[in-house]
Amino acid sequence: MLLKTISGISHALKKKEFSCVELTKIYLSRIKTLNPALNAFITITEETALNDAHQADQRIALGSATPLTGIPIAHKDMFCTQGIKTSCGSKMLDNFISPYDATVVQKLKEAGAVLLGKTNMDEFSMGSSNEHSFYGPVRNPWNLEAVPGGSSGGSAAVVAARLTLAATGADAGGSIRQPAAFTNVTGLKPTYGRVSRYGMIAFASSFDQGGTLTRSAEDAAMLLNVIAGMDPKDSTSSNQPVPDFTQTLNATLKKVRIGLPKEFFTDPLDPKIADLVLTAAQTLEKMGATLHDLSLPHTPLTIPTYHILSSVECASNLARYDGIRFGHCCEHPKDIDDWYERSRAEGFGLEVKHRILMGTYLSSKEGYEDFYIKAQKVRRLIANDYIETFKKVDLILSPTTPTTAFKIGSKPNRVAMYLSDLLTASANLAGLPSLSIPCGFLDNMPVGLLLTGKPFDEARLLNVAHQYQRNADWHRRLPKEFS
Amino acid sequence: MERKDILKFAKMARIRLSEEEIDSFADFEKMHSFLRQLDNVGVTGIEPMAHPLEQSQRLRSDEYDPKINRSSIQTCASHTKDFIYLAPENIKKSTD
Numbered sequence: 149m150l151l152k153t154i155s156g157i158s159h160a161l162k163k164k165e166f167s168c169v170e171l172t173k174i175y176l177s178r179i180k181t182l183n184p185a186l187n188a189f190i191t192i193t194e195e196t197a198l199n200d201a202h203q204a205d206q207r208i209a210l211g212s213a214t215p216l217t218g219i220p221i222a223h224k225d226m227f228c229t230q231g232i233k234t235s236c237g238s239k240m241l242d243n244f245i246s247p248y249d250a251t252v253v254q255k256l257k258e259a260g261a262v263l264l265g266k267t268n269m270d271e272f273s274m275g276s277s278n279e280h281s282f283y284g285p286v287r288n289p290w291n292l293e294a295v296p297g298g299s300s301g302g303s304a305a306v307v308a309a310r311l312t313l314a315a316t317g318a319d320a321g322g323s324i325r326q327p328a329a330f331t332n333v334t335g336l337k338p339t340y341g342r343v344s345r346y347g348m349i350a351f352a353s354s355f356d357q358g359g360t361l362t363r364s365a366e367d368a369a370m371l372l373n374v375i376a377g378m379d380p381k382d383s384t385s386s387n388q389p390v391p392d393f394t395q396t397l398n399a400t401l402k403k404v405r406i407g408l409p410k411e412f413f414t415d416p417l418d419p420k421i422a423d424l425v426l427t428a429a430q431t432l433e434k435m436g437a438t439l440h441d442l443s444l445p446h447t448p449l450t451i452p453t454y455h456i457l458s459s460v461e462c463a464s465n466l467a468r469y470d471g472i473r474f475g476h477c478c479e480h481p482k483d484i485d486d487w488y489e490r491s492r493a494e495g496f497g498l499e500v501k502h503r504i505l506m507g508t509y510l511s512s513k514e515g516y517e518d519f520y521i522k523a524q525k526v527r528r529l530i531a532n533d534y535i536e537t538f539k540k541v542d543l544i545l546s547p548t549t550p551t552t553a554f555k556i557g558s559k560p561n562r563v564a565m566y567l568s569d570l571l572t573a574s575a576n577l578a579g580l581p582s583l584s585i586p587c588g589f590l591d592n593m594p595v596g597l598l599l600t601g602k603p604f605d606e607a608r609l610l611n612v613a614h615q616y617q618r619n620a621d622w623h624r625r626l627p628k629e630f631s
Numbered sequence: 632m633e634r635k636d637i638l639k640f641a642k643m644a645r646i647r648l649s650e651e652e653i654d655s656f657a658d659f660e661k662m663h664s665f666l667r668q669l670d671n672v673g674v675t676g677i678e679p680m681a682h683p684l685e686q687s688q689r690l691r692s693d694e695y696d697p698k699i700n701r702s703s704i705q706t707c708a709s710h711t712k713d714f715i716y717l718a719p720e721n722i723k724k725s726t727d
Contacts, residue, residue, distance in 0.1 A: 354681065
């Protein structure tokens, strides 16, 4: 059961090998037993899950099931869920019960997925380790002293530990892919605009993109089939046609051109990670793909550019938390300024305060031209690098992270933490689809391989990842304590 | 960045900082110099890029959605009365 993917479980449910309720009870039991060691769920929705499962069984009996009917999933706790707490990992929203569903939530609900719960995350998606949650850090199933990555660390941990079949996540600078690499799961950040952001609590609006954490590329394709598409409620969602992403999974890799950018294989990358990633690239070459060395020259500027722009967008987005209409409100405010300042002081954690103040500074007259506008120009240089590169290759292959998962509390300062996203954030700056898949282990900790593609070419990434996973079994490996 | 600058930006952001939190901004200079890496990049003639899609944003029709009504939205607020959000002066009056 724990080794099965969505298609395997879906097939078994339709053949009535077990019911959706039975399946859901197995997962709820695992969550009760194993989640305390991980702290990966903020809310466990047992009643909702059993109700969803009962309805899914009825739907299967009526012959109206979709491939996701009865499939247990979890949502990152930044997707609004009607009637269920949506905290975004923050004290600010600890009391927030959303009056509506995010579009991603609604679509998965309509497909018949079973909601097991809401997963822990870095507060307001700001972090690369899941140490910045009001609800405490999440632990990595492969080593409980290590971080699972962030900000979608809870979603990554519950998929890796088999506490759910799949989970949603969101990625502004690597927040799906970095935790996927740290926990041996498949993490997909679609093209910006491919998936509706309606009902996703905003951190940095020109970067945020909803996606998936799954056991395989095939599972990711099945979920993307459901959550992708134009949404009238999100003016930034794209009206690009949505293909059936499962249809091209088995396409041949012959003549697929894969680029290896030299800037992604240098310091501070652990050379042993480079070796594992290059071995995986050679596997793809044996399957017919061609490998091409290339350069993305502005890559070293990725992290400062990302942090300038995302901090400004963060300061703007989080200005809405005034303690009046929703969110934490201080006791006995003297006047309106006291209300705002104390509610925000009490509601936000330290990392969020740092980013808001940084963003306030960078968008003030002191920082606007020298930092904010400059960073927007450098963003274009980085995006232009990709445009030129995709004239020569079909996709780009690199490591997902410079290191494997690090120990909780081990990063000495903010800059060191921010560099965790060194290899992932450029895809967000350019709005490109990007996918991390397991490609080996280093000192018993998982290593991720990153595939980044042309805008709206998720099908190609999923095809290459699926073909790799047919020839490698890294993604099927389970952490001992959770097998 | 000096203490007075930190307090200025905290005031602009409407966040009251504790002494301990002010001290935590000691690494601000390290972050600032990290961001200064962009100083030497030539960007003459480069248009700023605010958004990856660079498409004009659609407007949606202004229609009533019965699932999102005033009372359900106001259940999230700490102080309301007769469908009005209460601010400190109103709260004082409403409890007098």
